Amino acid sequence: MRRFIKALAAVMAASIAFPVVFASGVDVIADDNSYNVRQFVERLYRETLGREADEEGAADWTSRLVSGGSTGADVAFGFIFSDECRAQTADNSAFVQVLYRAMLGREADEAGLNSWTSFLNAGHPRSNVFAGFVNSPEFTGICAEYGITRGNRRYVDPNRPMVALTFDDGPGPRTAEIVSCLQSHGAAATFFVVGMNAERYTDTLARIRRAGCEIGNHTYDHTNLTRLSAADIQGEISTVNDIVRAATGMGTTVLRPPGGNHNETVDAVAGMPLIMWSIDTRDWATRSTQATINSVLGSVRDGDIILMHDIYSPTVDAALYLIPELQNRGYQLVTVSELAEYRGGAQSGCAYRSFRR
Numbered sequence: 001m002r003r004f005i006k007a008l009a010a011v012m013a014a015s016i017a018f019p020v021v022f023a024s025g026v027d028v029i030a031d032d033n034s035y036n037v038r039q040f041v042e043r044l045y046r047e048t049l050g051r052e053a054d055e056e057g058a059a060d061w062t063s064r065l066v067s068g069g070s071t072g073a074d075v076a077f078g079f080i081f082s083d084e085c086r087a088q089t090a091d092n093s094a095f096v097q098v099l100y101r102a103m104l105g106r107e108a109d110e111a112g113l114n115s116w117t118s119f120l121n122a123g124h125p126r127s128n129v130f131a132g133f134v135n136s137p138e139f140t141g142i143c144a145e146y147g148i149t150r151g152n153r154r155y156v157d158p159n160r161p162m163v164a165l166t167f168d169d170g171p172g173p174r175t176a177e178i179v180s181c182l183q184s185h186g187a188a189a190t191f192f193v194v195g196m197n198a199e200r201y202t203d204t205l206a207r208i209r210r211a212g213c214e215i216g217n218h219t220y221d222h223t224n225l226t227r228l229s230a231a232d233i234q235g236e237i238s239t240v241n242d243i244v245r246a247a248t249g250m251g252t253t254v255l256r257p258p259g260g261n262h263n264e265t266v267d268a269v270a271g272m273p274l275i276m277w278s279i280d281t282r283d284w285a286t287r288s289t290q291a292t293i294n295s296v297l298g299s300v301r302d303g304d305i306i307l308m309h310d311i312y313s314p315t316v317d318a319a320l321y322l323i324p325e326l327q328n329r330g331y332q333l334v335t336v337s338e339l340a341e342y343r344g345g346a347q348s349g350c351a352y353r354s355f356r357r
């Protein structure tokens with residue numbers, strides 16, 4: 001336990017000293033290592049999902065590692081935070097046991113299991129505990145054994161200010177630029193995608209997820225949900241979930257109803273928290289990089305949810321400026337769900353405009 005607290009502290013120290021802690025630019029892995037890489041992937045199937053690999057999935061994960069597009073940390077995250085693994089780890093002690101098996105290569109001892117479980121029960125996010133395990137000597141050794149670049153995951157300091165950038169209506173042609181910028185600054189954001197665009201940009205969806213960012217649900221065709229029946233609302237939401245799950249192995253966990261329009265029926269059918277905003281940049285109206293930057297920097301404060309649209313080029317330019325600038329001003333850039341996790345949580349069917357301390 002003490003060692004991992006140290007590991008967590010080390011991750012935190014590293015993220016303060018070197019803002020660029022994300023290492024997805026990886027060494028090229030020689031083709032002749034693909035056998036070992038495949039063994040690493042098959043091991044994750046057993047240790048996180050409790051089953052043998054399916055051919056299609058194993059081939060996909062293996063090629064991401066061999067091409068250098070993903071690190072060992074990225075792939076372990078993909079497995080441990082997949083819908084399939086989440087369903088098997090609803091309680092925190094089951095989650096800790098998976099972490100021990102997958103990341104440390106052994107069963108959890110009783111003391112370790114109890115400490116980590118109570119740490120999580122006290123409200124610490126799973127993603128932070130995962131980041132600590134990535135940094136452990138054991139996982140470093142496992143990656144070395146299979147000839148894989150380990151990489152890092154973000155660590156969020158619960159005691160420092162944080163805000164959530166949110167991008168609606170995409171993905172668009174320049175969304176990947178925002179993702180790269182976030183990744184190279186050790187930052188994250190939430191992308192509320194519409195199904196019509198998600199279908200066209202499945203590679204971008206996968207890229208968003210691999211970068212540790214979040215994908216939210218913004219309906220299939222950007223419809224006003226308050227005008228639909230319960231069954232049609234359900235259809236709008238589940239269609240997007242299916243598209244996102246097919247591309248990334250994981251559905252959406254937060255909903256932003258188009259226009260922020262919702263009623264009792266929408267709330268009842270949503271099946272996830274409804275996320276509004278506290279800063280409306282009105283970027284869709286101004287189409288101005290400078291006006292978008294000003295609207296954020298002029299009023300930003302701890303716990304804000306910031307609304308932008310990644311389908312507009314001036315907004316992309318504003319985001320590329322704002323990401324390092326908000327960090328310079330002391331803000332950690334987190335996903336909506338991370339922000340909620342640190343600030344009291346979010347309930348399914350409830351609407352949130354911000355998450356203040």
Ligand code: ZN
Nearest residue numbers: 168169258259
């Ligand atoms: Zn929208």
